[in-house]
Amino acid sequence: MAGNNWIPxxxxxxxxxxxxxxxxxxxxxxxxxxGLVQSSVSTYVQxxxxxxxxxxxxxxxxxxxxxxxxxSTIKHxxxxxxxxxxxxxxxxxxxxxxxxxxxxxIFGNDDPNRYxxxxxxxxxxxxxxxYNVTMFAGGLWKNMSxxxxxxxxxxxxxxxxxxxxxxxx
Amino acid sequence: xAATFDEIGSVTADGTSTSMELTGIDQTYDDLQVILExxxxxxxxxxxGYLTVNxxxxxxxxxxxxxxxxxxxxxxxxxxxxxxxGWRLQKLPTxxxxxxxxxxxxxxxxxxYTATRTKSFLIKLCTxxxxxxxxxxxxxxxxxxxxxxxxxxxxxxxxNFGSGSTMTIYGIKNS
Numbered sequence: 001m002a003g004n005n006w007i008p009x010x011x012x013x014x015x016x017x018x019x020x021x022x023x024x025x026x027x028x029x030x031x032x033x034x035g036l037v038q039s040s041v042s043t044y045v046q047x048x049x050x051x052x053x054x055x056x057x058x059x060x061x062x063x064x065x066x067x068x069x070x071x072s073t074i075k076h077x078x079x080x081x082x083x084x085x086x087x088x089x090x091x092x093x094x095x096x097x098x099x100x101x102x103x104x105x106i107f108g109n110d111d112p113n114r115y116x117x118x119x120x121x122x123x124x125x126x127x128x129x130x131y132n133v134t135m136f137a138g139g140l141w142k143n144m145s146x147x148x149x150x151x152x153x154x155x156x157x158x159x160x161x162x163x164x165x166x167x168x169x
Numbered sequence: 170x171a172a173t174f175d176e177i178g179s180v181t182a183d184g185t186s187t188s189m190e191l192t193g194i195d196q197t198y199d200d201l202q203v204i205l206e207x208x209x210x211x212x213x214x215x216x217x218g219y220l221t222v223n224x225x226x227x228x229x230x231x232x233x234x235x236x237x238x239x240x241x242x243x244x245x246x247x248x249x250x251x252x253x254x255g256w257r258l259q260k261l262p263t264x265x266x267x268x269x270x271x272x273x274x275x276x277x278x279x280x281x282y283t284a285t286r287t288k289s290f291l292i293k294l295c296t297x298x299x300x301x302x303x304x305x306x307x308x309x310x311x312x313x314x315x316x317x318x319x320x321x322x323x324x325x326x327x328x329n330f331g332s333g334s335t336m337t338i339y340g341i342k343n344s
Contacts, residue, residue, distance in 0.1 A: 080300035
């Protein structure tokens with residue numbers, strides 16, 4: 001029953017400051033962003049965000065929870081009134097060739113009665129103690145509009161990165 | 170062949186019932202994925218619901234380890250062992266009337282749900298309001314201390330689930 005599978009909508013790959021998924025069709029109960037990505041920023045771990053419908057205002061809440069950078073300090077935060085919700089934590093260029101797996105499930109995207117909200121995971125083995133990531137991330141777009149566009153923000157993907165948007169009927 | 174996700178059951182609350190249940194779950198898949206998108210009709214802070222399987226209510230059946238970040242800046246790690254008649258799902262969003270603008274979203278992966286032995290499941294949750302102590306984001310392990318295949322799933326609370334709340338089950342085949 002193909003209609004109930006994860007239905008690929010668009011896949012974006014390669015070096016880019018941000019990926020933009022535009023003209024997202026309506027009719028999906030949820031959306032999933034999933035991929036292997038790495039940042040070209042000169043850092044060990046780079047946090048990136050998600051925005052909806054090209055809204056760059058402080059209309060989001062975001063949250064993060066888990067470990068990254070070392071194994072002894074838990075990272076946790078939840079803030080309101082920011083310009084994007086956390087999408088994930090990925091490795092930067094200091095790591096060499098270490099891609100991170102990111103998977104985000106987006107709900108309420110097609111429901112005019114509620115905000116759009118997402119939750120997902122980031123995972124990366126950084127090749128040495130202290131350079132790994134296990135994080136949960138989430139965001140809330142405080143707008144009830146149907147989502148037709150999703151933009152990543154602050155990742156700066158490298159040339160090996162690929163991210164696919166799926167829809168679920 | 171890529172794994173497939175087939176919707177094999179869905180229930181939508183009408184705002185007048187304290188539970189949502191799906192029975193007669195197809196036993197021919199390898200794994201299940203359960204999606205909860207729910208809120209509770211109540212004027213209080215985040216509500217607690219309970220998830221049960223196979224109609225079983227014994228406290229010895231349900232164990233869980235949950236960790237979540239809360240909106241007030243604190244984080245919680247919590248173990249429930251032989252304590253509740255179901256897996257405890259905390260901080261479900263509430264609204265006293267109308268339709269809630271935020272839902273609690275939970276993804277539960279039930280691998281090898283037909284195995285006749287104890288089973289461990291994974292939940293990812295986001296009951297996320299604009300920041301407040303009633304928000305939560307995180308994950309947990311759900312332990313089923315029974316040997317039956319999973320044939321029904323029920324979400325319950327002591328207040329009604331809000332209109333439009335849904336529980337959907339997908340069957341997954343590995344090949």
